[in-house]
Amino acid sequence: MSKSIQITLVVAAMALIGVAFVFVSPHVSEPTGEPLLDWRDDAVVARGATLYAEQCVSCHGFIDGPSKSNEVNKIGDAAPSHGADGHTWEHPDFALVQLTKTGEVAELCRDVSESDMPEFGQALSDREIVDVLTYIKSTWSEDIRMKHDEINLLYEGQNTAVRELLNLSGS
Known part of the structure; x- marks a missing residue:
């Protein structure tokens, strides 16, 4: 030929x-299933905002506006911002839940075993962890949420599996 x-x-x-x-x-x-972090649910976002203020702001700073974490976090390195100047959106939902709940790192996340990041699995219920992460996602611009949704499509199986494993009833 x-x-x-x-x-x-x-x-x-x-x-x-x-x-x-x-x-x-x-x-x-x-996507074929319900999103793990449904930022359009006003009740979930409101609960998450309250929990974020109580549990997260002291290290990660306020989300609206530039990161305040350098000013707020006096212990070691500043925790990354979850706002527009952060990189939280670069991780799929299941990885964010895993990191927050157990401190274990999923694929592409930095190792937090030596950091001051607490494992919230004992302090917060699964529902509360999802509420906080949903609140964080609700603060992102439409462009960032679309990018995050594209990342989630690559991990749809993991997100669905984690959703089914979590106890999301009540708080």
Whole structure:
């Protein structure tokens, strides 16, 4: 087979793959389950805001505006901001829950075993942890939430599994 025929076949195959992707991708990119952090739920966001103020602000600072964590956290390195100047949105929901609850790090998270980050699994219920994280997500811009949702699509199986494992009834 000549070189030009091989190139033509490769180009044709790539075009067919591209056409197939156009028809399949809208269905693949839609989440199939309920979101773990449903930032549109006003009651959850309100509960989370209260808990954040009680449990998190002393280290992470207030979310609205520039990070205050350097001023607030006097112990060691400042905890990262959860606001627009932070990187919380770069982690899927299940990883944020895992980190907050147990201090264990999921894929792509920095190791917090040597930090002052407490394990909140004993102090807060699963419902309360999800409420706090939902509040945090509610403060992000639409653009950041969309990026976070795209990351969550890559981890939809893990997010669904964690949602099913958590005790989210009551507080």
